[in-house]
Amino acid sequence: MKFARLAGALNPSYIREILKAAVQPDMISMAGGLPASSLLPVKLVQQTCQSLADNVHLFQYGSSRGYQPLLDTLSQSDPQHPHPWLICNGSQQGLDLLARALLEPGDAVIAEVPAYLGALQAFQLSGATICPLNSNSEGPDLTQLEDYLQHPTVRLFYAVPDFHNPTGRVWSAGVRIDVARLCRRYGVTLIEDIPYRELRFSGEQQRPLSQLCPEQTITLKSFSKIGFPGLRVGAMSGPAEFIRVAERIKQAVDLHTGIPQQAIINDLLNHPGYPDHLISLRLGYQQRYQQLSTELHQQLGQQVEFETVEGGMFIWLKLRKGRGSEVAARALEHKLAVVPGAAFYPDGDKETDNAIRLNFSNTEPSLAAEAVTRLARSL
Amino acid sequence: MKFARLAGALNPSYIREILKAAVQPDMISMAGGLPASSLLPVKLVQQTCQSLADNVHLFQYGSSRGYQPLLDTLSQSDPQHPHPWLICNGSQQGLDLLARALLEPGDAVIAEVPAYLGALQAFQLSGATICPLNSNSEGPDLTQLEDYLQHPTVRLFYAVPDFHNPTGRVWSAGVRIDVARLCRRYGVTLIEDIPYRELRFSGEQQRPLSQLCPEQTITLKSFSKIGFPGLRVGAMSGPAEFIRVAERIKQAVDLHTGIPQQAIINDLLNHPGYPDHLISLRLGYQQRYQQLSTELHQQLGQQVEFETVEGGMFIWLKLRKGRGSEVAARALEHKLAVVPGAAFYPDGDKETDNAIRLNFSNTEPSLAAEAVTRLARSL
Structure with a gap:
């Protein structure tokens, strides 16, 4: 089959490819932009789901x-x-x-x-x-x-x-x-x-x-x-x-x-519980962020630098030496999935290969120390 | 704002516009391609819905x-x-x-x-x-x-x-x-x-x-x-x-x-009940089709012609005289929604304005006689 030019030029998303690797057992994934599964507000929609099939018009x-x-x-x-x-x-x-x-x-x-x-x-x-x-x-x-x-x-x-x-x-x-x-x-x-x-x-x-x-x-x-x-x-x-x-x-x-x-x-x-859900979500992500931030400072010290964040899901970690793509590849061998910074540039410019993106929302706080230890081994 | 050429040229779907009119009270709608709400298999998925929120990975x-x-x-x-x-x-x-x-x-x-x-x-x-x-x-x-x-x-x-x-x-x-x-x-x-x-x-x-x-x-x-x-x-x-x-x-x-x-x-x-659902769906639509077909023959006789269908949802009703678009407009006044045949031609050719499409799946069999009476008044 002959494909349309724009469709044929579309590359598979590098990040979604990494996410496939990230589901291996024992992998700690800081690769995706996933919310914490443990904080998904399923309890707040349980009743809605239970009565869903009673509402045929839906x-x-x-x-x-x-x-x-x-x-x-x-x-x-x-x-x-x-x-x-x-x-x-x-x-x-x-x-x-x-x-x-x-x-x-x-x-x-x-x-x-x-x-x-x-x-x-x-x-x-x-x-x-x-x-x-x-x-x-x-x-x-x-x-x-x-x-x-x-x-x-x-x-x-x-x-x-x-x-x-x-x-x-x-x-x-x-x-x-x-x-x-x-x-x-x-x-x-x-x-x-x-x-x-x-x-x-x-x-x-x-x-x-x-x-x-x-x-x-x-x-x-x-x-x-x-x-x-x-x-x-x-x-x-x-x-x-x-x-x-x-x-x-x-x-x-x-x-x-x-x-x-x-x-x-x-x-x-x-749902009356929705405002409280947002509060616990923010607290949960703050805790994950702070844990990760502390470990990065303690274990990696001067090897990396990053700006403080006040929310969201990501830390943009700049490497003082080494290539982000090589660090990400080695991290996968150490069972840690991260995305090299160069993946976020439209042209994959080599000069941009000096960072990695760490997602903190989807990693339980108890795993932060181990994740950074794996990262340290990959630097 | 300036819109892209292909997007700007897109007309609103005539059929979806008719569907908006079709929700008026007392309207009998034979306009859409809707399945019968009374035959939607909600009972078969009730249990799935009830336990949906227990499966956070979904x-x-x-x-x-x-x-x-x-x-x-x-x-x-x-x-x-x-x-x-x-x-x-x-x-x-x-x-x-x-x-x-x-x-x-x-x-x-x-x-x-x-x-x-x-x-x-x-x-x-x-x-x-x-x-x-x-x-x-x-x-x-x-x-x-x-x-x-x-x-x-x-x-x-x-x-x-x-x-x-x-x-x-x-x-x-x-x-x-x-x-x-x-x-x-x-x-x-x-x-x-x-x-x-x-x-x-x-x-x-x-x-x-x-x-x-x-x-x-x-x-x-x-x-x-x-x-x-x-x-x-x-x-x-x-x-x-x-x-x-x-x-x-x-x-x-x-x-x-x-x-x-x-x-x-x-x-x-x-679901073990799914094959039976398909059987009753087919029987239900056959009943609706036969009822409508009988009424069309009895009430409209030589004014229209249509081919026998063996399934699906539609009768394509050819008018021996009159325009489909005018019949559809008059039918709306008589509280019956149907789609004029010309709406199914890419160029809205005037010569094609000699038919209407009747959906039989979404009209309860008890309404068939009344629907055709309204159509007869519109011819």
Whole structure:
């Protein structure tokens, strides 16, 4: 068979390949972006699941926009949010829908690098090229951003302003205002991808970009990090005209997201125990982060450096010497799965091979010491 | 916002617009392709749902190919099937994945007309043009098919060989052999979309195309007509090389289909009561079909004509005079929702406006007489 050019050029996700290795027995996996299985709020949806089959209407065809009670919950839970919502199969599908709604082959998308590769894959599948944007601990490099924004092929700026994957960084208040101003000035659409936003365990929450430049902002919301990744339910919002086009594409690509899974998420969000679940999730991740951070300092000392994070799921560990790809390969032999930093760059640039990403949410705190010992052996 | 050309050109599905009107109180809807809610096998999955939340691993991230027990069930249930399976969000997503894997803008797809418009939408979203193929009660016009197949831009032949939507037709044994031979000769891929195949209530099952020209065939399987449309679980199979590419696209577009919904479908297929469910579903639809058919003959007599169907969900009702679109509009005023035949043609050709599609699966038998009375008033 002859494959379409863009589909044939798509590489298998390196990270998903590592995740296959990561399920071997005795492996400690810090590779994926998985929530802790022990903290998944299954107890809060037990009753919903038990009565699911009594509600036959949930098992019929539904609406492409989404299950109305869930759409209502989203609007009511954040009345300041300026745009309507569309339910999708995880926020990953939102990336695909918006890429198809907005990108022509040859268009360009700005993305902070290192970047979440799943997003770049979705853009590349629509034929877009990527403009890699550098960042520092405050957020993106604004001079480089403005240079890119002036380019006529640039259509989108893809951003993860809260607990960026893989760096864990949060944009400062000032950077948010500056980015909003630049996107408005150049009429470029900002994709605010915020799956980790609600996982803040210290410091202060920043304002969402959707409030700073609403007409330029599309927001991607995930229920995979605070609810259940396995259900594949996420949501996207943006200007009404955009959501109407995205809804038509959604009709053509899979009619609608399944209803029982939306009903489960809706009941979770409305459960009286949900706020407490979020608190314990944040505490649990803070504990995992601190344990790992302490072990990294104690066992690896000057061999590595990393920035403090205030939430999310990742530590971006810079190696003072050695290649991330070689460390990751040796770590697998020592039964530790991590992702080399170079995997987060669109071009696999050799110069970027000086870091690894450590996920702390999916490793029980009791395993942190052993994980770092295995990492130390791999350095 | 400026939208991508193909996305901007996408029309809202006429049928889904009618379905919105169809939920008005007192409306009898023969518009959608919905299974009977009263026959959905919710009882068979009650136990699965009740214990769903006890299986926390179902709520974590899963594999892009699909939930392994469901993949195993599919392989084991049809050992003669020549190809591996990939799970998707309903077979509608299979259409999108294969379009993206195989079609470049400007490629052409042959489709029997009248056609399932959801398929045409998926092809058009990938930039393909449609070659409309006529058919008779035995199957497609083989001379016209061969003419099309010789055209170098033709990449796919999209077919619904069992209880075609909207005509209800089944390809004869001879036509299947001829089509397989032609697809092999011209190296064109055949999409065998078989959502209604298991809904045969009389006559004899025909061989699937996947057995007649396996290397040229991609099969789309739906669980929406025999299980639950609301869950959005379907499956696609094809040559291994194709499934590998489709799986990578699936990664990029939504990572994977949700696991709890796949577990529910898997338990349904393996339930000891499942074969009996299929028998009562077929009997129920046969009863609905016969009731409707009798009323149409009695109340409408020579005003209409239609072919006998042996399964599926639809009667394609040809009007001896009058326009289908006008009849459908008047029927809505009389609280009956039906789809005008012209809606199933890619170009909305005026000459095709001489039929309406009646769905019989979703109307309780007791309502058939009243539905036809309303239709009679609309003629």
